[in-house]
Amino acid sequence: MAKVMMKGNEAMALAALKAGCKAFFGYPITPQSELPEYLAKHMPKYGGVFLQAESEVAAINMVYGASGAGVRVMTSSSSPGIALKQEGISYMAGAELPAVIINVMRGGPGLGGIQPSQADYKQITRGGGNGDYYVIAYAPEDLQETVNVIKEAFDVADLYSNPVMIAVDGLIGQMMEPVDVDMEVSKRELPEKTWATTGTQGKRPPVNINSLYLDPLNLEKHALKLAEKYRLIKENEQRYELVNMDGAELVIVAFGTMARIVRSAIELLSEEGIKVGLLRPITIWPFPEKAFNEIPDSVKGILSCELSTGQMIDDVKIANNGRLPVGFFGRTGGMLPEPEEIVSAVKAMLGGLKHE
Amino acid sequence: MINEKIICAGFGGQGVMLMGQLLAYAANEHNLNTLWYPSYGPETRGGTANCSVTISEMKVNSPVISQADTVFVMNLPSLAKFEGKVKPSGRILINSSLVDKKTERTDINAYYIPANEIALKLGNPRVANMVMIGAYLGLTKLFEKETIIKLLKKSFGEEKAHLIPINDAALQAGIDYIEENYPQ
Amino acid sequence: MSKIVFQRTKGLTEKEFSYCPGCTHGIIHRLVAEVLEELNILDKAIGISPVGCAVMNYEFFNCDMQQAAHGRAPAVATGIKRVRPDNIVFTYQGDGDLASIGTAEIVHAAHRSENITVIFINNAVYGMTGGQMAPTTLVGQKTTTSPFGRDARLCGEPIRMSELLATIPGATYVERVSVHDPANVRKAKRAVKKAFEIQMKGLGFAFVEFISTCPVNWGKTPQEALNWAKEHMINYYPLGVFREPKEDAQ
Missing domain, CATH: 3.40.50.920 (Rossmann fold)
Known part of the structure; x- marks a missing residue:
């Protein structure tokens, strides 16, 4: 297919729709606002849910709920907003929930600025929230690669039941390049989401989405299980x-x-x-x-x-x-x-x- | 080998972003590699605005342009800010309707186009940006005017289709101005 | 021949409650569970556990559950309900969770009239963390962080969530109930039932506030706690319907 000129933020939104993203919860922040704007306009055609939340904190917890209900879900923000989302991201990692989170990075610390930056590297790669966890993070360099990794990221999130972050800077969000959003990307064989809260429908025992383990022995077991998952990711997903x-x-x-x-x-x-x-x-x-x-x-x-x-x-x-x-x-x-x-x-x- | 690095600068509302976008879209129409990057910030109307466009037969690497082949200067502040970015023997296209100064650079090719006056004569000062694009087409022969018209039609849609003739006239006026005043 | 006159509701698991003796969480859990069973919605219910004493209620409610971050249950419920509108979604939150750290989430869920049911437990104290002052703590009430009694000049008057939410157009149904005696327990169950029926009819945000007790952190016996709830809590937090769907209004 011929490449079309798209703005980075819009191309990222379209890539998510192409990847089967069925829900988006977000909050406006420069320089990523064209992304939710695009989804507000186009998500209905794809039969999905778009909702502008009251804050980044609420948005990521909506993502938690929708992901826990077994749906492909995404949020996007920029650095200070991602900082606010860390609580929810930690909970999602703990509860082993998949989601794609786009971070169109800007300068910091604090309110910082709105121009392109990579100063969230440690926040992204060291967990960012509390506890023993990691998010898988892609840092593409141009729009075609960005679109491709977003499409793959939904599969990778589902495969490992873990949040995946797309770390781009404000320039990638704001620039236009020719891009083919339908380019084939590698697909993963995905397990069924038997853990999702869909209502028992009288067919199975209740399931529970949870990151609480009050018994330290159980929490250690859980942390070790996560650690084994991260070892596998390190082994298989370095790119x-x-x-x-x-x-x-x-x-x-x-x-x-x-x-x-x-x-x-x-x-x-x-x-x-x-x-x-x-x-x-x-x-x-x-x-x-x-x-x-x-x-x-x-x-x-x-x-x-x-x-x-x-x-x-x-x-x-x-x-x-x-x-x-x-x-x-x-x-x-x-x-x-x-x-x-x-x-x-x-x-x-x-x-x-x-x-x- | 085509490897054009362009900066368009002016104030918000002059259609500076659209100038760059049209050139980038045209490049994509011709299967050239291209990258358009805007300055972004709180200013919209009245503030300063600029964008960079790279058009190349090769893969586009740095989005940051340190040495531009072409700089469009649509208002006075942009002259001081961007004339230093033109590479030696590069070109600067100055909207002389709003910029009463000449460039101090002697190692570059300067073109002074009274874009607002030409646009006003055509009936709408807002097409000054198209006069400048026309001048660029006249100088570089990089794209046909028809390519730009086709892209404008697509961008305007039915709703603004009535604006196509004046944009067409502005592009042609820019091409003609170069032919008459800067014959090659 | 003997006949069954009372049995455990299918809405609860067989797990023993973790609540302190005399705490009214147990009664309220049972009311919610009975309503889920009676309305035949248990198999499509998805509940949200809060942070606080009820944090582990995913072990008690016999339906799908998600445990949420402190105060965020209405946001989590929004995420679920928006992608699964045919399920029945409810949150169960205490006063630290809902009336303090989670005010933004509850106000905006009501504002959007999310089609969810919210069960709010007001016992005027942070229970799980050991009896600290809550936004709902009464003026003069002693807690571990208001050791001389709540001073309204320093901490403000206690927040009345039902009255606050009732000002929001999107709040379809808002009622405050109590479980300090059997008559009120029966009344409370009717409120819970109505709150779920409103969701089933797709009418929007339904909110039931319970005046609850915390004998341990109040330093009272269970009976004294019930009496204190009746005499002091209800005095400041009057029971009643603050908002209801037009067709139900008298």
């Missing part, structure tokens, strides 16, 4: 792209919009005869640790490039495990670097390495 690795002197780790800016920087560097590779996490949780085994011996250092003051760099260091020097370049607060700034950072790091 990444390696670019220009052959003979690279330096590898940049970057995701989302930053990865695209890095791609331009890599082209500029190669015009000057400097070979730099890109390790691009597509999942930020699980972090693609496996990719680090594929970094060739020619590489002398790793540069973590982020739209924050340095958050993913901790994961880079863990995955690197002391093998190579790790440097950092970032812009934050909603500032986007020009490719030339990354070129300078690469040269500075390579220069430093030569003097060591």
